[in-house]
Amino acid sequence: MNAVELRDVSLTLGGRTILTGIGLDIAMGEFVGVLGPNGSGKTTLMRAILGLVPPSRGSIHVLGQPATRGNPAIGYMPQARHFASDLRLSGRDFVASVSNGHRLGLPVQGRTVRAEMEHALRLVGAQELARRPLAELSGGERQRLLLAQALIGKPQLLLLDEPLISLDPHRQQEVVDLVKTLKADLGIAVLFSAHDVNSLLSAIDKVLYLGSGQAALGTIDEVITGPVLSRLYGSHIDVVRVGGRIFVMSGSCCAEAEEHRHESAPTDRQPRHSGHA
Amino acid sequence: MLEMLQYDFMRNAFAAAAVVAVVAGTVGYFLVLRGQTFAGHALAHVGFTGATGAVLLGIAPIWGLVLATVAAGIGMGFMGERLAQRDVAIGLVLALALGLGLLFLHFFTAFATQATTLLFGNVLAVDMRTVWVLLALGSVSLATLAVISRPLLFASLHPELAEAKGVSLRLYSVLFLAIVALATAECAQIVGVLLVFALMVGPAAAAQRLTSAMAAGVLLSAVLALLEAWSGIALAYYTDWPSSFWITALSAAVYLIATLPRPMGRLASAAPR
Numbered sequence: 001m002n003a004v005e006l007r008d009v010s011l012t013l014g015g016r017t018i019l020t021g022i023g024l025d026i027a028m029g030e031f032v033g034v035l036g037p038n039g040s041g042k043t044t045l046m047r048a049i050l051g052l053v054p055p056s057r058g059s060i061h062v063l064g065q066p067a068t069r070g071n072p073a074i075g076y077m078p079q080a081r082h083f084a085s086d087l088r089l090s091g092r093d094f095v096a097s098v099s100n101g102h103r104l105g106l107p108v109q110g111r112t113v114r115a116e117m118e119h120a121l122r123l124v125g126a127q128e129l130a131r132r133p134l135a136e137l138s139g140g141e142r143q144r145l146l147l148a149q150a151l152i153g154k155p156q157l158l159l160l161d162e163p164l165i166s167l168d169p170h171r172q173q174e175v176v177d178l179v180k181t182l183k184a185d186l187g188i189a190v191l192f193s194a195h196d197v198n199s200l201l202s203a204i205d206k207v208l209y210l211g212s213g214q215a216a217l218g219t220i221d222e223v224i225t226g227p228v229l230s231r232l233y234g235s236h237i238d239v240v241r242v243g244g245r246i247f248v249m250s251g252s253c254c255a256e257a258e259e260h261r262h263e264s265a266p267t268d269r270q271p272r273h274s275g276h277a
Numbered sequence: 278m279l280e281m282l283q284y285d286f287m288r289n290a291f292a293a294a295a296v297v298a299v300v301a302g303t304v305g306y307f308l309v310l311r312g313q314t315f316a317g318h319a320l321a322h323v324g325f326t327g328a329t330g331a332v333l334l335g336i337a338p339i340w341g342l343v344l345a346t347v348a349a350g351i352g353m354g355f356m357g358e359r360l361a362q363r364d365v366a367i368g369l370v371l372a373l374a375l376g377l378g379l380l381f382l383h384f385f386t387a388f389a390t391q392a393t394t395l396l397f398g399n400v401l402a403v404d405m406r407t408v409w410v411l412l413a414l415g416s417v418s419l420a421t422l423a424v425i426s427r428p429l430l431f432a433s434l435h436p437e438l439a440e441a442k443g444v445s446l447r448l449y450s451v452l453f454l455a456i457v458a459l460a461t462a463e464c465a466q467i468v469g470v471l472l473v474f475a476l477m478v479g480p481a482a483a484a485q486r487l488t489s490a491m492a493a494g495v496l497l498s499a500v501l502a503l504l505e506a507w508s509g510i511a512l513a514y515y516t517d518w519p520s521s522f523w524i525t526a527l528s529a530a531v532y533l534i535a536t537l538p539r540p541m542g543r544l545a546s547a548a549p550r
């Protein structure tokens with residue numbers, strides 16, 4: 001049984017076609033880095049797997065079942081939003097609100113809920129910091145709580161949408177290593193979207209690269225190549241490897257590899273450079 | 278101290294304030310948590326139109342208030358996010374609501390007293406019947422809130438995730454704003470439509486400053502609202518100044534104190550590290 005199966009899937013949003021004719025299999029226990037320029041459809045693909053965006057064509061299966069909204073086997077960390085940054089609520093209450101959140105009633109935390117939450121907090125090493133109000137946590141600490149939240153309910157598939165955004169490179173590596181350990185310990189499949197493949201090199205089994213409505217899935221060596229990326233970007237792309245790092249360069253422009261990595265304002269970037277990586 | 282309780286109007290005032298404060302403190306906690314405090318304010322303005330319209334038709338103003346606020350709350354819930362960004366539109370609607378209310382009152386003879394009571398409240402004029410009405414409305418809002426509180430919290434704190442788990446964000450937004458509307462209509466009986474913020478937002482915001490634990494926060498918010506309302510009435514009795522003034526003053530003072538930097542708090546949070 002595959003964790004995710006897409007057969008000839010097309011996704012449209014508000015009349016715009018985001019992805020066309022995508023077919024791919026992601027096996028259980030695989031750590032897949034989802035890459036691609038801004039607006040290439042990484043978030044939309046995850047929302048489709050969650051059953052929030054019904055495909056306009058083709059079929060999506062998750063763990064052998066057709067994708068439906070409310071699938072308890074999927075853990076989801078949405079693309080970072082700044083909503084929670086001024087909440088005075090404790091991290092524990094923030095994470096606990098996910099447990100059985102869809103059921104009516106008072107949000108009293110029974111023993112099982114508390115045990116599940118402590119387990120998730122321990123997995124991400126956030127037991128201490130979850131005592132503090134969200135407003136007093138750094139971006140990285142909040143990311144860890146969001147990751148803990150995604151682990152509640154013992155998911156078999158984790159969808160992590162840009163969990164590295166707004167983290168410094170050191171913290172990025174911490175989060176990647178943490179997810180890698182979780183994947184190995186829990187045997188779950190992970191889709192992890194990011195802007196820079198270099199931050200994921202040590203951890204991922206495969207890359208899913210999106211661009212121009214298309215997708216390429218395979219190992220890093222199969223996908224991060226000039227010909228494949230040229231097709232996805234719709235323009236000539238060179239891939240250069242230097243000192244164990246990979247640089248994606250388009251046409252004449254190039255060596256600005258580093259400054260986009262700590263990404264804070266994704267919208268003002270040239271799409272073709274954003275994948276670099 | 279207890280001599281003020283020998284008067285019926287004082288007993289009614291304390292009873293009405295108790296009911297309303299507990300409802301306002303509890304509902305207000307969720308309102309602040311969701312970052313929707315503007316909604317309480319906006320609903321109160323719309324309530325003014327409803328109340329004055331009721332006066333014009335010869336109905337008790339509270340029913341006009343309830344009807345107008347609940348209808349507006351449900352409408353706002355359906356419009357959802359889109360509404361939050363249109364501050365010009367909201368501002369105009371609020372101004373229009375007050376303007377219409379003024380027009381309705383214009384046709385009414387006891388213009389000035391009615392207007393002042395609706396705008397600024399007069400808890401000392403609440404009769405026993407109204408206390409019972411407030412109790413019934415308050416029970417409905419608190420019971421509904423209790424039933425939906427878990428998914429409401431989930432939808433408020435993790436909207437994308439809640440949506441993915443099959444929770445309808447819109448449903449809970451509508452239900453919650455209907456509860457807020459009821460609470461607003463209740464508050465308006467005590468402090469008037471213009472000062473609803475004092476009971477609904479002040480105590481809740483202070484409570485969230487004082488504790489980061491949710492259960493304790495809800496409780497503290499209700500207790501603060503109750504203490505502020507009761508103290509306000511008592512102070513009004515002794516000074517003969519309006520109770521609404523005292524309640525707003527206490528609400529502001531408590532919030533101010535709660536936001537002051539606390540050396541004790543800093544010590545406490547530094548210790549475990």
Ligand SMILES: Nc1ncnc2c1ncn2[C@@H]1O[C@H](COP(=O)(O)OP(=O)(O)O)[C@@H](O)[C@H]1O
Nearest residue numbers: 013014016018037038039040041042043044045
């Ligand atoms: N509600 C919507 N209606 C129409 N287009 C949308 C909507 N939401 C997103 N899009 C578009 O879909 C494309 C894919 O977006 P997204 O999946 O968020 O990309 P990514 O996560 O890779 O940056 C973008 O071009 C975006 O502008």
Ligand SMILES: [Mg+2]
Nearest residue numbers: 042043044079
């Ligand atoms: Mg995205």
